[in-house]
Amino acid sequence: MSRPTMKAWQYDGITGGLEKNLKINDAATQPAIGDDEILVEVHAMALNPVDFKVTESGMPLTALGLKCIPGADFCGRVAKTGQKVDSFQIGEWVFGAKVGAISNGTLGQYVSVSQDMLTSLPNGVEVDDAATVGTVGLAEIQAIKPNVKSGDKVFINGGSGGTGVYGIQIAKALGCHVTTTCSTGNVKLCESLGADEVIDYKTSNIVDTLAAKGPVFQLAVDNVGSPAGLYKQSASYLLPNGKFVQVGATPSLGGLAQITSNLLVPSFLGGGKRSYQILVMKASTDGLKQLGAWLREGKVRAVLDEVFEWEDAPRAFEKLKTGRSKGKLVIHVKQDSGKGAL
Structure with missing residues (x-):
């Protein structure tokens, strides 16, 4: 048959x-x-x-x-x-x-x-x-929720893309202060989603801008994979017990090399000095239910x-x-x- x-x-x-x-x-x-x-x-x-x-x-x-x-x-x-x-x-x-x-x-x-x-x-x-919401919502909730508490400062690299728009809102729903990046034309979008501060990567150096704030962030979520050095210089803006979570990356040999370096090069040889994680998203009914509830309540759109x-x-x-x-x-x-x- x-x-x-x-x-x-x-x-x-x-x-x-x-x-x-x-x-x-x-x-x-x-x-x-x-x-x-x-x-x-x-x-x-x-x-x-x-x-x-x-x-x-x-x-x-x-x-x-x-x-x-x-x-x-x-x-x-x-x-x-x-x-x-x-x-x-x-x-x-x-x-x-x-x-x-x-x-x-x-x-x-x-x-x-x-x-x-x-x-x-x-x-x-x-x-x-x-x-x-399925893929990007689960990715961001799994990157953010286990690593923060209400009142923490979170940095989200790439706030206006399909993943970052949920990252901003999820972090805010969890009670965090959010700093994010985007291009000039998307600043208002990120602000409308709740971002407390937006770094325009067209007019500012992201790493320098973060470093100027000092080590105040509990979590950095990288949805982009650039600029180079974002993780290796993370001690300048992440708290000593802070974490850097890699969600997105540049689809190139250079991008792969950078991630490999982030994983393998120790701090005494010029590697990063903060906890580093590559997110491996998992299926989660509980995560989807939470995202659905936030959509219904208007906390996430x-x-x-x-x-x-x-x-x-x-x-x-x-x-x-x-x-x-x-x-x-x-x-x-x-x-x-x-x-x-x-």
């Missing part, structure tokens, strides 16, 4: 960039689910840089003949549940992130996820907004740069790769029929 099919954006090569290879498959195989998994009918998904960086880094997925579906973030309805799933009902609205998705992502009509990768959509939260319709998915990837988005890029996933279909 043949498996059900679905519409999905797929790619089987990366020559010229992922966006040049995306094609709609009207008869892609609908994903199967295990006993502890859930099949979600996707109505909206959001893009993240990892959606193309991992693929274009040379991972040989397409060389194996695979037709891959990109994407990790989603919001939609429960279509089917495995035999061991009793916490979700058919038709229930949910949102989350398929953590670790590489080849069977969310840019299709259906996606299969484990129970720890989603949670119920709170009343009053818009589908498009919830679709943006989604920042949508642009919303694309199904047919314009390649254009969304083109914009993502410019690195100039203010907030998140959302794609509506076209459903054939059914209540709430977009």
